[in-house]
Amino acid sequence: MVTLGEAALLGSAGFIGGGINAVAGGGSLISFPALLAVGYPSITANVTNTVAVWPGTIGGSLAYRRELEGQRDRIVLLGITSVVGSLIGSVLLLASPARLFDQIVPFLILFACALLAVQERLALWVLRRQGDDASGERSAGVIGAQLLASIYGAYFTAGLGILILAFLGIFLRDNMQRLNALKGLLSVVINGVSALYFALFGPVVWPVAALMAVASWTGGYLGVRVARRLSPSRLRAVVLIYGVGVALWLLVT
Template sequence: MNLLDAAAVFAAGVAAGGINTVVGSGSLITFPTLVALGYVPVVANVSNNIGLVPGGVTGAYGYRAELKGQRGRLLRLGSASLIGAVVGALLLLGLPASAFKFIVPILIVIALVLVVVQPRLQGWIRRRREDGGGHAHGGPWLWIGVLLAGMYGGYFGAAQGIVLIALLGIMLDDDLQRLNASKNVLSAIVNGTAAIMFIATWLFGDTGINWWAVLLIAAGSTVGGFIGAKVGRRIPPLVLRGVIVVVGVVAIVNLLR
């Protein structure tokens, strides 16, 4: 990796950290950047996943006040996230690279749609909460939904946070900030679990990881998280979503070549 490439990856990490803080979907910045720089898609995905773990942990820690009283909920739903992440990571490691190249454009399209409709989704969740919708525990359907979100996150992960906050907002009767705190923890569980599996298989020589990309994304996303918390909210959401959509479309084009 030359100096220019390193600067691009670090900048993508900063952008991803900031975007994850504001609207989510930071992987739609870092993953396409790695692909555009010539990394094999699976290697780009695995390296990106590991690199974003520190930012996820920091985000969860930043919401520690809102996490009070949620231990039981997080233990129950965390088990679904962990199992789902294991299944998703195994699918990524077990399926041929050609399958990933075929499936990921579809997942990116789904992620882009979620990014575009997120404001309407949040508005619907807010109205539902005002009308007394949602439940205290979510029941088995929420557990299954979180399991499927974990599989998605373990396999690819872009817009996983949007999926989780939608599930939690629909199924649980709680303050949106507390639900966002739960979402951060569940996302961190998924990304951390998948990262551990990727590193373990790398030790046996079965998984390609570019550690320079990991380190640069980790450093960038950490910086971006702090910037996003202070400055990101000043950027018009429409502009951010526009950037994400453009980058996502570029990623699809690169993958389909």
């Protein structure tokens, strides 16, 4: 059982994380460390966070319905790939010794921070590629890249959307809005499959997951109004400083 203060901390982290995901991405760099801070083991914190943040990803994908039109073949191919990859990542996570996961968590957080740091440059690079030849809608490259992103996303959620968008930009030729819509839907699939797997087989703390899920959904809907008072670059900088600080704290401790 969590105390009232811990519940307030987790609810606030879910709310803020949902708002950050809606604006700049990287919300799990807020919600996951909050679960660690109240004393949950890293794997328990990770699977609970995955279940908690998944509902918040659905609303954004629904808002992109128009941009998803005409992408049916991509959705089917990369959706199936995402299901396979997320199952692999979920199995790997729960099969990982807790001590090993504890050791690599700081580096996973730093990797997510690095993705967030170069997010704008990656987006610009994707835009520049729109006039170049893509590698193909059904190439082994795009399938392999999405498989790797799905494994990573199920194993550790933070930074998943940024990674998928970068891979899609490398292999597919399309405008940013359509690629972003596809990224959002694929993220919903990956998080949904891993959340279901963790719900069946993982150490999910259900009361906490429910609290943070409601807070994340609300944060994504309302918190964006607060978050938009900061420029995306400043918001990203705040999340980066926090994420790097958490990673360094975990390395030291």
